[in-house]
Amino acid sequence: MSAENNTDSNLIDLIREDHIEAFHALYNRYKAALLVFAAQRVDKLIAEDLVHDVFMGMWRNRNQLVIADEISGYLFKAMRNRIIDHMARDTHAKKYLDSLEEYSYSFSLTDAKIREDNFMERLEDLLxxxxxxxxxxxxxxxxxxxxxxxxxxxxxxxxxxxxxxxxxxxxxxxxxxxxxxxxxx
Structure with a gap:
């Protein structure tokens, strides 16, 4: 029996035993649905990365993989968590970049003020x-x-x-x- 014809439960058991073909079968079975789910919430390229992250995490942890219910529920929950993590990082990154821009702007204003003050001192000395x-x-x-x-x-x-x-x-x-x-x- 090929890996594609196995049930989700059988595929999970095979994945726990390091069967890469079972992993590919599960990946091909759920990749498109997860991509559609993610692409509704984030940019398509990011969605693709997040889908791959979910499956890579699953493969890395295959020996400790515990799935209480259906694999689809597990995968969609994992995808939701990856999207939330991405959005949180993206928000923090934007805040960080905004603060850097703010700092840079205030630094350039301070620098300009110092240069102006130095120039005025030099002018006063000349006068x-x-x-x-x-x-x-x-x-x-x-x-x-x-x-x-x-x-x-x-x-x-x-x-x-x-x-x-x-x-x-x-x-x-x-x-x-x-x-x-x-x-x-």
Missing amino acids: KRYGPQYQKIVHMRMQGYSNKEIAEALGLSEKTIRNQTWMLMKYLRSKICQALLFLFF
Whole structure:
């Protein structure tokens, strides 16, 4: 009698005795039904992997295999458990990846903040060579004030502000390129 013509119960007994043909017969008998069951709950490729996992687990534990009821009930319960385990791992993996993304984002924000602070310190050091009026002009320009608004606030002509800004920018450009290379590379 071939393994395919055996009852489920006989196949299980043969599997316990290491008969690979009996295992293949049982696999072929239930593979499609388990795949349909799993594919309704997870992606088809994952479903195929889970079906193989169920049967591989059964083969690995064949000598201790205890099936109280029907093999179909055993297999579908094992499949359900594999699906639940997969979903739990998948959820944990997604949470972990999300937390890594969050950490990476916060780290890059922190890194950018540190670089910005270092850049501003370097800028302040460079501005110390000039008087407080020049420093005030740069700070107001960085806050978005126009030459006209700065001139009115400091009681200077717009042309003076333009000239001092041009002079400062020329100096800072020559020095900031070096600072940027130092800070960002």
